[in-house]
Amino acid sequence: MRETDRIIDGCAQEMIECLREIIRIPSVKEQPAPGAPFGRNINKALEYTLSLCRRLGFETANVDGYAGYAQFPGQKEEQLGILCHLDVVPAGEGWLHPPYEGVYENGVIYGRGAVDDKGPAISAIYALAALKRAGAAFRRTPRIIFGCDEESGWECMDYYASKIGMPEMGFSPDADYPIINTEKGIYHAQLKKKISRGENYSISIHGGTRANVVPDCAQAYIKGNTAPLIEKLNDYDCSENNLSYIVKEGALEITAKGISAHASQPAQGQNAFFSLLELLDKLSLGGEEGHIIQMLNCAFINKTDGSGIPGLKIEDEFGALTINLGLLDAGDYYGGQPDEISLTVDVRFPVSYNYQYVENQIAKFFHGWSLIRGHVQLPHHTPEEHELIQALKRVYKEYFGREGKCLAIGGGTYARALKTGVAFGITPEGEISPAHNKEESITAEQLILNAKVFAAAIEELACK
Numbered sequence: 044m045r046e047t048d049r050i051i052d053g054c055a056q057e058m059i060e061c062l063r064e065i066i067r068i069p070s071v072k073e074q075p076a077p078g079a080p081f082g083r084n085i086n087k088a089l090e091y092t093l094s095l096c097r098r099l100g101f102e103t104a105n106v107d108g109y110a111g112y113a114q115f116p117g118q119k120e121e122q123l124g125i126l127c128h129l130d131v132v133p134a135g136e137g138w139l140h141p142p143y144e145g146v147y148e149n150g151v152i153y154g155r156g157a158v159d160d161k162g163p164a165i166s167a168i169y170a171l172a173a174l175k176r177a178g179a180a181f182r183r184t185p186r187i188i189f190g191c192d193e194e195s196g197w198e199c200m201d202y203y204a205s206k207i208g209m210p211e212m213g214f215s216p217d218a219d220y221p222i223i224n225t226e227k228g229i230y231h232a233q234l235k236k237k238i239s240r241g242e243n244y245s246i247s248i249h250g251g252t253r254a255n256v257v258p259d260c261a262q263a264y265i266k267g268n269t270a271p272l273i274e275k276l277n278d279y280d281c282s283e284n285n286l287s288y289i290v291k292e293g294a295l296e297i298t299a300k301g302i303s304a305h306a307s308q309p310a311q312g313q314n315a316f317f318s319l320l321e322l323l324d325k326l327s328l329g330g331e332e333g334h335i336i337q338m339l340n341c342a343f344i345n346k347t348d349g350s351g352i353p354g355l356k357i358e359d360e361f362g363a364l365t366i367n368l369g370l371l372d373a374g375d376y377y378g379g380q381p382d383e384i385s386l387t388v389d390v391r392f393p394v395s396y397n398y399q400y401v402e403n404q405i406a407k408f409f410h411g412w413s414l415i416r417g418h419v420q421l422p423h424h425t426p427e428e429h430e431l432i433q434a435l436k437r438v439y440k441e442y443f444g445r446e447g448k449c450l451a452i453g454g455g456t457y458a459r460a461l462k463t464g465v466a467f468g469i470t471p472e473g474e475i476s477p478a479h480n481k482e483e484s485i486t487a488e489q490l491i492l493n494a495k496v497f498a499a500a501i502e503e504l505a506c507k
């Protein structure tokens with residue numbers, strides 16, 4: 044047992060109370076205010092955290108409300124960064140335990156941010172404070188960085204990097220155990236094309252909310268001679284495919300339902316466009332619109348591995364490409380441009396490829412369309428042999444009794460902001476994180492254990 048384990052056990056009650064208090068600050072992004080670029084509530088969460096750190100003896104700094112940090116200076120200026128964030132996603136509906144009350148019941152703390160990422164921030168603070176109290180001699184300077192815009196635009200880290208400069212090395216407790224050392228590249232593109240109206244029908248299509256979400260609803264509105272279409276629909280098993288339709292004002296409106304998921308794992312959801320486009324193709328609408336529907340069928344339906352677009356089904360030892368058709372608009376019935384089709388894709392590509400390769404394959408397939416490049420994040424990888432990962436593996440084995448395997452993901456964590464960085468914790472291996480869901484919670488036991496694990500990790504990396 045490490046000395047820090049004993050100290051952390053002695054702080055258990057205090058840690059629980061601090062987490063409950065910070066959960067009560069609804070730190071969702073809002074309109075900027077003076078000194079609070081992401082709104083007053085996020086700023087309150089930052090102030091609360093920094094004053095807690097000062098009480099525990101840390102040196103702290105508020106980086107103009109974009110971020111903050113707390114540290115104990117080491118012999119060297121070289122830092123070990125521990126990257127957490129204090130902003131949260133909106134609570135959403137359906138909570139049994141109110142999201143911003145910090146309810147503590149049967150050993151479980153409930154609330155938005157409990158695991159993402161306020162719980163880990165509290166664990167990191169008490170981990171480092173415990174090391175200091177244990178009399179640790181810091182060789183590197185351990186610094187906890189608190190970001191304030193992780194869930195939206197990452198402006199916090201951009202600002203921090205340009206104003207202060209990122210640590211060379213570190214970890215971010217904002218995902219899963221054991222160790223995530225590979226994050227795929229992210230590439231968004233919008234594709235647009237002018238279309239000439241079909242002779243028989245005019246079609247409008249709409250669906251999706253964001254490029255990085257698998258759409259759970261999509262609709263099509265068809266005007267023209269709908270009688271033969273309705274006949275075909277009667278023969279089609281609509282309910283089997285989660286489709287429904289209504290006839291209104293002589294036009295036909297079809298609605299497709301799907302299951303939402305994060306675009307980094309599109310196969311876990313059910314894209315509502317798939318069943319909609321498949322049906323539209325079967326209706327043989329003809330004209331250029333019909334041709335495009337056929338083409339989109341080939342490109343996307345049930346092909347979240349990119350296999351519908353030549354050259355795009357790629358993978359390397361760390362994982363395979365995924366593609367999500369996130370948004371699609373055609374025609375003007377749902378507020379789009381008349382005579383135009385526009386769609387947005389989110390691609391997560393393997394680390395050994397670059398986004399130009401991905402873009403070229405898409406551009407070739409969508410020849411004659413205009414391609415507008417959106418958000419791009421380069422892939423991130425820290426080699427398994429690195430001192431950082433070797434130390435985290437030792438600590439993982441010590442506390443969990445298992446080998447700390449390295450994982451690759453399609454999502455993005457703060458680890459990307461570091462030259463040498465990994466995500467480490469906090470969802471236990473094999474469990475599904477309650478992050479971003481209703482009833483987000485963490486057990487007090489996990490909160491304490493994470494602090495012990497982080498303290499050991501910081502000791503290995505900053506003291507030895």
Ligand SMILES: [Zn+2]
Binds near residue numbers: 128159160
């Ligand atoms: Zn997070």
